Every structure is written in C-alpha cells, then in structure tokens.
Amino acid sequence: MKAMAFAAPIPRYAATRLAGAVSDSWLVGPHACTRYTDVAVPDLPAEDWVRIHTRLGGICGSDLGIIALHASPSASPFSSFPFVIGHESVGTIEACGRQVRDFGPGDRVTVNPLLCCEPRAISPPCAACAAGRHSRCSHFTTAGAVPPGMFIGTTRGLGGSWGEQFVAHQSQLVRVPDTMSDTGAVLTEPFACCVHAVRGAMPEPGERVLVIGAGTMGLLMVAALRAVAPDPKITILARHPFQAKHAENLGADKSVLARGDYLAELAEAGGTRLLKPIIGRPIGVGGFDTVYVCISSARGVEDAMRFARAGATIVLLGNASTLRGLDWTPLWLKELTFKGTLAYGGHAHGGATTNAFIEAATLIADGRAPVDGLVTHQFALPEHQAALQAARAKGTGESVKVVFRFQ
Numbered sequence: 001m002k003a004m005a006f007a008a009p010i011p012r013y014a015a016t017r018l019a020g021a022v023s024d025s026w027l028v029g030p031h032a033c034t035r036y037t038d039v040a041v042p043d044l045p046a047e048d049w050v051r052i053h054t055r056l057g058g059i060c061g062s063d064l065g066i067i068a069l070h071a072s073p074s075a076s077p078f079s080s081f082p083f084v085i086g087h088e089s090v091g092t093i094e095a096c097g098r099q100v101r102d103f104g105p106g107d108r109v110t111v112n113p114l115l116c117c118e119p120r121a122i123s124p125p126c127a128a129c130a131a132g133r134h135s136r137c138s139h140f141t142t143a144g145a146v147p148p149g150m151f152i153g154t155t156r157g158l159g160g161s162w163g164e165q166f167v168a169h170q171s172q173l174v175r176v177p178d179t180m181s182d183t184g185a186v187l188t189e190p191f192a193c194c195v196h197a198v199r200g201a202m203p204e205p206g207e208r209v210l211v212i213g214a215g216t217m218g219l220l221m222v223a224a225l226r227a228v229a230p231d232p233k234i235t236i237l238a239r240h241p242f243q244a245k246h247a248e249n250l251g252a253d254k255s256v257l258a259r260g261d262y263l264a265e266l267a268e269a270g271g272t273r274l275l276k277p278i279i280g281r282p283i284g285v286g287g288f289d290t291v292y293v294c295i296s297s298a299r300g301v302e303d304a305m306r307f308a309r310a311g312a313t314i315v316l317l318g319n320a321s322t323l324r325g326l327d328w329t330p331l332w333l334k335e336l337t338f339k340g341t342l343a344y345g346g347h348a349h350g351g352a353t354t355n356a357f358i359e360a361a362t363l364i365a366d367g368r369a370p371v372d373g374l375v376t377h378q379f380a381l382p383e384h385q386a387a388l389q390a391a392r393a394k395g396t397g398e399s400v401k402v403v404f405r406f407q
Contacts, residue, residue, distance in 0.1 A: 002381055003039045003163030004028075006066055007082035027069060028385065034067045036384055039084060042159040042167045045146050046121065047097035049167050052109065056186040056378070057161030057404040058088030059391045061215065061296075062319055063153075067388065072321035078140050079154040080147040086161030086404075087113040087153030090176060090185035100170045108176040110185045111168045112192075112357045113152035114343055119169035120144025132347030132355065135196075151343075162381070162404055174357065180365040183375035186403055190216055191371060192360035193317065194224035197341040199350030201315045203290045205230040208270055210288040211252070212303055213295035214238030215394065216374060216401045217317055219246050221292050223369045226251035228352075228359075235269040235288070237262075237303065242398045246374065270307050281306065283330060288312060298323040305330035313337045377402040 028034045044051060063085050065071040093107045103109070116137035117125035122145075124130070126138035140150045149155025152166060159166030176185045194217065203209050203225070209232040211221050218236060225232050235254045238244040244255035256266045263282060267274050272284035284306050291304040296318040304314045305328075314336055330336065344356035352359055363369040376399050379387035384404070391402040 001039060001041050001164040003037065003084045003159070004034060004086070004381070004384060005037055005039055005082050005084050005163075006034050008033055008076070028067060028388065033069065034085070036381070039159075039163065041165055042157055044095070044097050044167055045158070045169075047099040048170050049097050050093050050100055050103060050170065050173065051095040051165055051167050052089070052091040052111065053094045053165055054086075054089060054091045054161050054163065054404075054406045055108075056090050056182050056375075056406070057086040057163075058186045058190070059387060059402045059404070060088055060190065061217070063087075063162075064388070064391060065319065066154075071319075074321070078148070078150040080149050080156040083149070083154055083156050083158075084160035084163040084166065085153055086163065086166075087151045088186055088189045088403075089113075089152075089161035089166070090182050090188075091161070091166075093173075094165065103170060103173055103175070108185075109168075109173045110176055110188045110361065111152065112172045112174065112344070113168075113189065114172070115140065115146060115149055115151060115155060117144075118171045120146055129346075133345040135343040135345050164381075164406055174361050176361075177365050179367075180361070181372055183403075184364045184372045185361075187220065187371050187374060187401065188357065188361045188364060190401075191220045191224065191364065191369060192344040192357040193217070193341070194220045195228060195360045195363070196344040196356035197221070197292060197315050197317055198224045198228055199352050199356060200341055201290055201292075201313050201339055202350045203229050203232045206233065207289035208233045208287075209235070210266075210270060210291045210304070210307060211236040211247075212291065212293045212300045213318060214240070214243035214247055214255075215294065218292075218294035219243065219250060219374055219400060220371060221294055221317070222247050222250045222252045223371050224360075227363050227369045228350075232290075235266070237266065240395045240398070243394075243400075246400065249373075250370070266303070266307055270309075272307050272309075280327075283333075284308075285310075291315070292317060293320070294318050296320045298326045301326060305334070305336060308334065308336055310334040311336070313339055315339045315341055317341055374400045375403055376400045378405040379403075380405055
C-alpha cells in the first residue's frame with residue numbers, strides 16, 4: 001500500500017537535520033528520512049485488533065516537526081522506526097480479529113492512538129493506566145504486544161493515517177455516529193487534547209483566559225473552552241486575520257493580531273499594566289488568570305509570562321522544546337505555575353463524566369463544538385508536497401487543518 005513513512009538511521013538523520021536547519025526544506029524524497037513509498041499492509045498484532053481503511057488523515061503540527069526534523073531527539077525513545085506517520089484519523093473497519101466485540105467490518109470509527117497498557121496486553125496495568133491516566137503510561141517504551149511507541153503513527157508495523165490502512169486495538173476505537181461528518185471526526189484527536197487541557201486547568205467562572213496561537217490547536221482550544229468551561233472571557237492572540245475570524249466564530253470574545261506593536265491591545269484585553277524595563281520588552285502587572293500556549297515558540301511562552309497575572313497558571317500545548325533566549329524572570333517574580341499537558345486519559349476529571357476522547361467526540365457530534373469548518377484543505381496522498389506546503393504556509397492559503405483524503 002502507499003504511505004508516507006519515516007525512518008531515522010543515524011547518518012541520514014544527522015546529515016538531513018543539519019541540512020534542514022539551513023534550508024528548512026521538507027526533506028521528503030528518496031534520500032530523505034520521510035518518503036512516499038510502498039509499505040506492507042500491517043498485520044493484526046492479536047485477535048482483539050482491527051484493520052482500518054483510512055478515509056481522512058490529519059496533518060498535525062507535530063507531524064510537520066517530524067518531517068522537518070525539528071522534533072526534539074528526546075522524544076525518539078518513545079517511537080520505533082520506520083513508521084507510517086499520522087495519528088489523527090477517521091476510517092472504516094475492513095477486518096476484525098476473532099476476539100473483537102462491539103465492532104465489525106464497515107463501521108466508521110475514529111481512533112484514540114495512545115499505545116498504553118491495554119493495547120500492549122500488559123497485565124496488570126501500570127499505576128497510571130490503572131488510574132485512567134493513559135498519557136502517563138509507564139510502558140510506552142516496552143514492547144508488550146506491539147513495538148515501542150507512544151502513538152499509532154509513530155510506531156513500527158502498525159501503520160498510520162498517512163497510509164491507506166492501519167491497525168488499532170478494539171479499546172482505541174470510537175464509533176462515528178451518522179450525525180458526525182468525516183471532517184468533524186478527524187478533528188476528534190486534536191480536540192480531545194484541548195478538552196483534556198481545559199479539564200486539567202479549569203478556569204473559574206468569568207475568569208480572563210488568553211489563548212496564544214490560532215492554528216488548529218488554538219482554535220480548538222477556543223471551542224473547548226466555550227463548550228466545557230464556565231463562561232470564561234476568552235482572548236486569542238492570532239497571527240492572521242482569517243484565524244481571528246475563525247476564533248470569533250467559535251466563541252472568542254476578543255482577538256488580537258500578533259503584528260507590529262500589539263502589546264497595548266493585549267494589555268487592555270487582560271487588564272494588564274505594562275512596565276518598561278531599562279531595556280527590552282515591557283513586563284505586565286495584573287493580567288490573565290489562565291493562559292493556554294498553543295504554539296512552540298519562545299515568543300509565545302514569553303508573552304504568556306508577561307501577560308499572566310501573579311499566581312496565574314500557564315498551560316503548554318504547543319510541544320515546546322528548546323526555547324533559546326527566553327527570560328524566565330516572570331516565572332518566579334509572579335509565582336506562576338507552568339503545567340504541561342499531553343494527549344488525553346481515560347479518567348473523568350475537572351467535572352467531566354467521561355474521558356476526554358469520548359467527550360470530544362460527543363461534543364463534536366452533538367454540535368456543541370462546531371469545528372467541522374476548520375478542515376480547510378483536502379489532498380490525495382500523491383499530492384503530499386502540496387498538502388505539506390498548504391499546512392505550513394497558513395497565511396498564504398488560509399489553511400487551518402489540512403488532511404489527506406483516501407478513496
């Protein structure tokens with residue numbers, strides 16, 4: 001079958017990482033780490049797994065980081081190579097193992113891609129999985145029933161949604177109801193990340209909230225806040241006017257464009273008093289109660305610290321890694337709390353009655369999170385270069401979520 005596969009042999013990885021740092025090319029081709037190629041149709045690892053024909057496979061910012069070799073090498077032990085890229089999915093079940101219950105061929109599903117204890121057939125489960133905190137599983141680097149890896153789409157032999165077919169454990173399947181479109185279903189995974197983040201750092205009623213970044217994750221964060229938080233006052237910091245329009249349609253109270261001198265406007269939205277240091281950017285007194293950083297840049301984290309009030313919580317969703325030149329002074333000066341968030345768990349927390357992945361799917365299906373319109377571009381897999389360019393050049397093509405489409 002055709003797929004976009006990634007391999008990282010050390011000589012090639014080192015050489016192309018250095019080249020990518022200079023040219024910022026996508027490094028997709030026969031001599032690169034990422035290739036459009038033929039791969040074997042994945043076998044079912046066990047009789048409680050299914051094989052899925054991909055309908056849509058989303059392009060995530062973390063996927064772009066993998067291709068451009070911008071992902072931190074620290075994450076590499078949580079993968080196994082080579083792998084087919086893609087963890088955002090909607091598809092149709094083609095084949096089921098004999099022990100699969102409640103699902104059958106022809107069912108339309110989206111997949112929770114976490115490869116924690118249950119898909120690995122590890123019993124008893126680790127303490128985190130036993131508590132329902134699957135994103136904290138102790139066995140992502142343990143083979144169990146499948147090779148090491150945190151997600152479908154970063155693990156050898158299972159396929160991913162950038163391929164025609166992939167496999168999943170029955171515990172990972174979420175049925176897609178008739179009321180949910182394919183474009184809504186493919187957004188379940190990133191939206192679940194945002195629901196999980198909100199539930200883990202729930203704003204108090206009426207608090208001022210800042211969302212930094214208005215790509216897919218930032219816009220879905222606005223939708224998650226509006227759907228599950230108690231009447232927050234939401235400001236979003238966006239790069240492009242079209243992103244601000246999407247944010248306002250999803251329920252943001254105010255959008256600020258991160259262009260030119262935007263600090264005064266952002267300070268007004270957050271009730272922040274700006275103080276001018278001897279040199280450098282202003283630092284704020286007072287400000288937002290909770291900040292969700294949905295980009296990976298040092299500037300985004302810096303803005304979060306400068307515009308958060310003393311004692312505020314800052315939640316990192318943007319896969320930040322190496323942030324050069326960042327002044328951490330506001331962290332201790334304001335006694336800020338930084339909170340990391342990863343994926344979603346099986347536990348009900350923050351007032352939820354179910355886990356974040358199921359909640360996300362339900363909110364989309366019921367229309368309480370009207371996110372379908374965020375899938376702005378669809379490409380066939382052979383058009384991967386155009387798809388990746390559209391996903392990267394958001395301002396040029398006004399792209400939000402770009403997906404691969406399979407017949």
